[in-house]
Amino acid sequence: MALSKHVHPDRLIQESKDKPSGHAIHTLLGGSPGDYSHAYSGRYGTTSVPKYKIPSTGTDEEHVYRTIHDELSLDGSPLLNLASFVQTYLPEKAEKLVQENAYKNLIDQDEYPMTQVIHTRCVSMLADLWHAPSTHGAIGTATTGSSEAIQLGGLAMKRLWQQRRKEKNLSIHEPGPNIVMGSNAQVALEKFARYFDVECRLVPISKESRYRLDPQKAMQYIDENTIGVFVILGSTYTGHYEPVKEMADLLDEYEKNTGVSIPIHVDAASGGFVAPFASPKLVWDFKIHRVVSINTSGHKFGLSPVGVGWVVWRSKHFLPKDLIFELHYLGSVEYSFSLNFSRPASPIIAQYFMFLHLGFAGYRAVALQDLKNARTLSRALEKSGYYEVLSEIHRPVSPIIEGVKSALRMDEGDVENYVPGLPVVAFRFSEALRTQYPDVDQKWIQTLLRSKGWIVPNYELAPDLSDISILRVVVRETASEVLIERLVTDIIDITESLIKADTPAHALSVLSNSQGHGRRHEIRHGVLDEGSGSTSSGTYAKQC
Numbered sequence: 001m002a003l004s005k006h007v008h009p010d011r012l013i014q015e016s017k018d019k020p021s022g023h024a025i026h027t028l029l030g031g032s033p034g035d036y037s038h039a040y041s042g043r044y045g046t047t048s049v050p051k052y053k054i055p056s057t058g059t060d061e062e063h064v065y066r067t068i069h070d071e072l073s074l075d076g077s078p079l080l081n082l083a084s085f086v087q088t089y090l091p092e093k094a095e096k097l098v099q100e101n102a103y104k105n106l107i108d109q110d111e112y113p114m115t116q117v118i119h120t121r122c123v124s125m126l127a128d129l130w131h132a133p134s135t136h137g138a139i140g141t142a143t144t145g146s147s148e149a150i151q152l153g154g155l156a157m158k159r160l161w162q163q164r165r166k167e168k169n170l171s172i173h174e175p176g177p178n179i180v181m182g183s184n185a186q187v188a189l190e191k192f193a194r195y196f197d198v199e200c201r202l203v204p205i206s207k208e209s210r211y212r213l214d215p216q217k218a219m220q221y222i223d224e225n226t227i228g229v230f231v232i233l234g235s236t237y238t239g240h241y242e243p244v245k246e247m248a249d250l251l252d253e254y255e256k257n258t259g260v261s262i263p264i265h266v267d268a269a270s271g272g273f274v275a276p277f278a279s280p281k282l283v284w285d286f287k288i289h290r291v292v293s294i295n296t297s298g299h300k301f302g303l304s305p306v307g308v309g310w311v312v313w314r315s316k317h318f319l320p321k322d323l324i325f326e327l328h329y330l331g332s333v334e335y336s337f338s339l340n341f342s343r344p345a346s347p348i349i350a351q352y353f354m355f356l357h358l359g360f361a362g363y364r365a366v367a368l369q370d371l372k373n374a375r376t377l378s379r380a381l382e383k384s385g386y387y388e389v390l391s392e393i394h395r396p397v398s399p400i401i402e403g404v405k406s407a408l409r410m411d412e413g414d415v416e417n418y419v420p421g422l423p424v425v426a427f428r429f430s431e432a433l434r435t436q437y438p439d440v441d442q443k444w445i446q447t448l449l450r451s452k453g454w455i456v457p458n459y460e461l462a463p464d465l466s467d468i469s470i471l472r473v474v475v476r477e478t479a480s481e482v483l484i485e486r487l488v489t490d491i492i493d494i495t496e497s498l499i500k501a502d503t504p505a506h507a508l509s510v511l512s513n514s515q516g517h518g519r520r521h522e523i524r525h526g527v528l529d530e531g532s533g534s535t536s537s538g539t540y541a542k543q544c
Contacts, residue, residue: 140312149295182213234271239424272296
């Protein structure tokens, strides 16, 4: 007898349960394979709870809590999720403020005037941090993460392009607007182009461009219908900063030759809270006149709770009036220029708390510690001989420093001596390991690290570099030196287990190469099937 290749776990459990006489209770409660129950919480209720429809009757709150709590315990630990840029720690007093203000809606400016004042203060602080010509002249808003912020920055550039075209009696439809960005862009940038009818021009990245936007190559994609250039301060691939100043200089020369002015929007989703503190000499922000807007994510290195982003324009001139709505409510006038209407105010309040609590010196200390731990991880991986590191924050800023480092005893604690970037470590098997052990699959590093609790993604680069797969670790404030030491130990142990022919890990790797391996999932109701979406163009959509 052949075994079935498709076993439905929910149905298997349901069929194995005790059946009450006549199934009367079961039928009344709509029992199905989508039910579950927990014995040790049975004192609160002994009936199964539906998974995929609202139950006919309610359940005791303690029972519900225990049921959900137990299921969520199967999630990975946020502390060990090194795939994500999202912070996993908030001071106790900040958490208290979040709880106290959990029910405030930011849009209700009339009802919560002090909340709106705090929101305005945060925008002013960011404008000052990013060197806006006039803090009072700059304008901005909190958003739902940096994804909404990038939509607003791109939409403002599109509207300004349309205004200029109309003033010249030129069509805004033929051939239509386009936006230029590197193919290393996070998918939210490409979403802007697709959702708002803008041609997306992706500039291929390469090893020569250091896996980031090449300004010289980007100029080949620019014309009079380019609404702007997205430049990324902190690529989600490798943490590299893209050269904003070089891009701006080339666009200055282009305007001089053609009379066409093309603005820059800086996607500083992660770098906006690292570069100002760790690399204050780096020129990338509103000091460059061609940078008209900047977005960032507060819940990444801004150290606020998940869900808050920011976008700031250098002046009101770069935020078209038709994107600003006047809201008349209870005799007062309020203004809105975000895509979402309602949004929780508590993360903004927590962001303000962190600004006051840490100050510039505190944010700098956090950034420098993150970078120090990331350099330690980078060097350890390279010294093992098993890995090559694609990120560069551990490399001296110039070959001269590299050459005389030993002789001069370079201060390895001085961040100014290193290539600026995010505390991100992107690495892959070394060429020697790939040559000597061609049957060892790098993706098993991710899988076996997960068995130890670590979440470290393994993914392919953009289409032109799709033959390169990298592992990536984001070193956040909670990734302490002790955790980095443990991570290195586990990576080395797993790697050596994979390359030894007599180990189970090696056998699994060989088997997966010949047959592939997959995961079984719970049936997902209301979810699109694989292949339902459009073909990927290469932008990055992994955890961020």
